[in-house]
Amino acid sequence: MAAPQESTALSADDDPSLTNLPSPQQDHLYEVEHPSISALQPANQSGAAASTSSSPPGHEYDDATFSSLPTSSEVFGSHDAASSSSLETRQDAARPEHNVDASCDVFVDGAGPSSEENEIHERRLLSEDICKAEEEQAYKTNTLSDERAKVQNTLKEAHERICQLVQPKQEDAKNSTVHFIERLMQKIEDKSLIRKLVVSVVSFYKSVQELTPWRNSLKEIEGKFGSAVLLTFIFLRFVFFLNVILAILWLVAIVIPFWKDPPSIFSWKQFFHIGFKNFFQGNGLEKSWVYYGGYFFHPGEQSGWYKTAYMYPCTIIATFLVSWIAILTRIARRLRTSSKLLMYGSESNYPFCTLVFGSWDFAITSQEAASRLRKGLRMRFREKIADIRNHEKRLSITDPKTKSYKRYIALGMLWPFQIAANVTIVVFLVSQADKVNQTFKTDYAQSLLLTTLSMVSPLSIPFLVKLEDWNPATSERVVLIKLFTLRLVNACTLFYRLYMALAQAGYVKAGIQVLNCMDSEECPDGFTCCSANVGSNWNVCTPHKAQLCMPGCIENIMAKQLLRLMLTNTLVGVLWDFVYGITYKSYYKIKRQLSLETLVIDIVYLESLVWVGSSFSPIAPLLGLFCNYVTFSYMKFSLRRYYGPMKKPYSASRTSNLTHGLLLLALILCSLPASASLVQKTNGICGPIAEGSSMYQTLSDYIEGTPTLFRVILQWLGNPVILIGLLLLLSFGLIVLREKLVQNQFLFQARYKMFTTCCLLTLNHTGEHEKIRLLSKKVIDS
């Protein structure tokens, strides 16, 4: 009698779900039916058995339960002990105690009633649960007696379904090229020399193919922070690769030809004479390959087919094309991995199903993150339940008007005010860059201030949103929208100001506008005070007071501003994050939360600076590469130290949509200033394009001079009518494709519905499983 009860008490402690069993008899039954349970925890059992054998027989139950408690926590490694969250650990700590109480109650039950009322109540609740459970248990034990048989049953069904879905794996299923080479290799196996060669080639190819940098750090991040954060970092890696491609493109197309055949105004000595400080500030390199202005070739200086004048616009176009294609393939690949799955209508249609079946993140491998996720899920379940209750309540009572005036004030006055303030500051900083830099005695002052602005202004957003008083779900979205808008406004203002300056320089050069510089007033940014009109050669002009304002090389100044902004944006961001992380950790004693949105917006902002900046400086992608690398290494470093696992569960698919969507949007927006610079007439002061001509003009002039066939093709492609036709065709194709996808899905569903109704009508559920299975196969095949 004693022995089986002991062991059940032990297994009861191992597994809380067993603790509230009503009677020893049922425990006994359990033990007999499922020998696997006790077999699962041999270590635990033996440890506890030793302790019970030493104890006197009279106190068997209590001793068994109490002595096995530490063993269970040993074996299962104090489940969430690693978690830093004190609440969670407290709950966990409370839990085993509760188990002990419950099990004690159960076993003491026969001896006499306990004193406390609460316990009686609790026990009643328990016994109600147990009654329900018993019924189902009885049903289960009758139908399927053996646990392993059930598992095998499930497995059988699963394997059948998989067989229906996919053909048995073939050799070339995964990667046809590699397997082709492998098969080739096997054929020529007897010739050892060739074989060795092929082996080395294949292994090289494979290693290149599997060369996914930062894989280990990404895995670590994934385990600790979950899929959403991982996707953000994969996105960062994608942007990094994009920058690699762009940097190579610019180097090959523009910079290396320049090195090979530099113009007369360039000499390598520039780099050695300017000194470290100037080099770091980007000054003194105006006539080198670093900036657009340095590509200044006198007519006839470049002989041969290669001319920077038309390669430069070509490369700008190629930059945007490459980025466009890269982003689209990225999105397409994402869609393809989800193959036939449709990507719409999840959350709204099936909120509970999404939570139940789709919310556990299997990628998580760290205890702390898992317990955080559990907590988050619990909260989300409770929120959803409360939401539905509230919704039912709200149907009867509606009183939203009392709060709305606050929202109108915040939305209608404070938010526009903030945007206006931002725009003003950016305009001031860009147009008065020289003055600002002189005031602060460093050339980085302007870009530092711009960066600070873009970092400080979002701080007010949470307060604003709080004032506006949205629902919790909506407020997150509002915060995101506001963050993005603010950054967008900053970027747009910046680009617009820069292009205004560009246009103004053109007017002055053409003589439409005359600016004087006197002692009292100085020239606007990008202009130098010259003694006289000294012709087209901008480097000849000597600064002189009280004469005409002459445009300098405005493109170089823009390039400098953009490059500096990129650098400061990254470095200041990293520094700020570092300082904030340290103070937060030491002040609140907990690790801070990672804000994915901010990170994503930062990445996209930097990339948009790269896109615009590359029109003015071929090394912009290279600098972007560097910035991406710095961001990644810093984040890798700080994620380990200053960031805790996510409290708020992020949706992975939404993150993925967000990242790529924002990047695509940024690309489209950046293509506007780039195309503006393509058609903008240059002043001819610096850069490869001749005076009065635009990049586009140069390019079309070149096309005019090409052989007939090529020209005709290009002209056809450039014809707006044909372009519009192509566009229409493309959109038509997209719509058709989408319709087809939806149609497939509905067809499948309709077929399935027909099939099930037929089955239900004709076949009995219990007897004829085999027939149902066969029928389902047929339906799927058809």
Added chain:
Amino acid sequence: MEERERTTKKFQKKRLSKAESTHYARTTNFSKSEILRLHSKFQSMTKGRDELTFGDIGRISEVKANPFAHRIFELFSEDGSGNLSFDKFLNMMDAFSDDTPSEVKLVWAFAMWDFDGDGIIGSGDIKHGVDLMTHSGPLVQPSIHMLQRVPSNAGLDAEELDLIVKHVFQEVDPDCEGLSYFDFRRILTRMPDFLHNFHISI
């Protein structure tokens, strides 16, 4: 942590033979180097033994974090014993890898959620699964222990679970008979998050 590292160093690691790794590379989605990596990982998990067992779940932190680990072991051991040899382990990693078609993943997810093995996901299955996901209690819970649970602060209580089951059925299956595979598939195909989340990389 240090102790575990020390113990892992004790046993001698075996390397897969070339023929074996080629064979595995053919039958799964993994490349050879991936398989070698997984093999060394497997060996450090088992500490040199041939099989992973239920008992290892509590010991290996990567597995322990997964509340469904026990169920997954049970499924992929193919006989319900929970013992995973290396090829079964590979099958498991394959099912959870990124290259696996989503439909296959759906099948496995359904098998995983069908705790009682009756071919449909009933109220008990959902309760048990949600409990596993939200409960911060011990993770070793063989699937037969479902339906018996102790209410505590750390988990959702029975009333909440009932509500959840009710709402799930409301959304999908008004007859409350439980979700068949096709019901399950129908919902999960509308759930892009599922694919992102249903993957393990160790």
